[in-house]
């Protein structure tokens with residue numbers, strides 16, 4: 001059984017690596033430059049009780065892996081224990097991080113391109129992985145690509161989606177949250193995540209932390225706060241991340257800026273993700 005699981009993980013990681021090595025992983029800046037560095041992987045069990053805890057904390061609208069599965073395969077009966085969640089990290093490249101570190105008000109062009117073309121690639125990767133698994137007899141789905149994926153108002157946390165890729169990554173052992181709200185991973189915070197739910201028996205990746213903010217210097221040692229100084233609109237304070245302020249800046253200032261200057265779209269900013277100790281590693 002353990003050999004089968006290792007083989008299946010190897011196969012899954014090869015699918016992701018091969019897709020990342022293809023020309024689809026592109027900043028689309030005319031130089032064949034990839035949007036993302038080498039991917040990282042982790043796995044969670046579909047019956048991990050933390051998924052129920054998240055639903056409890058965030059709101060009734062939040063999906064567990066089994067609920068997301070049933071939206072894609074409504075005629076099946078499914079036990080949460082027969083599901084696994086595949087999580088991956090797409091790290092920003094060094095060139096993108098270096099450019100972004102110079103900026104103080106608007107995202108660098110490479111960052112804007114990774115937010116736009118790189119996330120288009122991420123959407124294609126989620127679907128590609130789910131399709132390959134399903135074709136091989138392991139029904140799978142990407143919750144972020146389901147028609148019902150949406151934002152709601154959480155009583156406790158304000159604007160909240162019904163599937164959170166960084167909370168999923170936290171359950172899978174990939175990292176813990178920082179003062180800015182970003183998830184700090186072993187390859188840092190300047191990353192994007194993806195996740196796919198699959199009917200397959202895969203062992204969970206061990207979590208090497210207890211608290212959900214263990215890897216942030218602010219919470220662990222009472223020091224740092226570098227991300228606060230990086231935010232041009234003071235949306236990060238010692239009380240954490242002011243989501244409406246951040247949302248407002250991104251929607252009304254940076255989004256039109258990148259459209260006019262770089263011809264890209266989507267909602268980029270991420271100044272708080274670089275020029276900080278947790279940019280490309282866990283600082284602890």
Ligand code: B12
Nearest residue numbers: 160161164165180181182183189192193212247268269270
């Ligand atoms: C909506 C959204 C936004 C909105 C609102 C953000 C928000 N919710 O904070 C806006 C437009 C402002 C935004 C901005 C950005 N976003 Co955004 N966004 C999302 C999206 C689509 C949903 C997030 C969400 O609502 N999650 C659910 C809610 C409940 O999560 P939350 O509020 O963040 O959770 C906090 C609290 O609940 C807290 N918490 C409190 N108590 C407890 C207790 C426990 C036990 C736990 C575990 C947690 C917890 O934990 C969290 C952090 O503090 C996700 C994609 C996805 N589907 O996950 C991307 C995502 C979060 N965004 C991402 C990125 C990269 C960005 C930007 C950098 C933009 C850019 N690319 O240039 C900025 C960064 C802002 C910041 N400081 O984090 C990445 C995160 C990368 C990372 N390292 O964390 C994600 C995961 C996209 C992806 N697929 O990778 N985003």
Ligand code: SF4
Nearest residue numbers: 178216217224225227
């Ligand atoms: S920059 Fe410092 S305070 Fe901000 S999230 Fe990273 S470690 Fe925490």
Ligand code: SF4
Nearest residue numbers: 231246269270271272
């Ligand atoms: S993403 Fe939001 S919190 Fe981060 S620097 Fe930009 S406005 Fe500030």
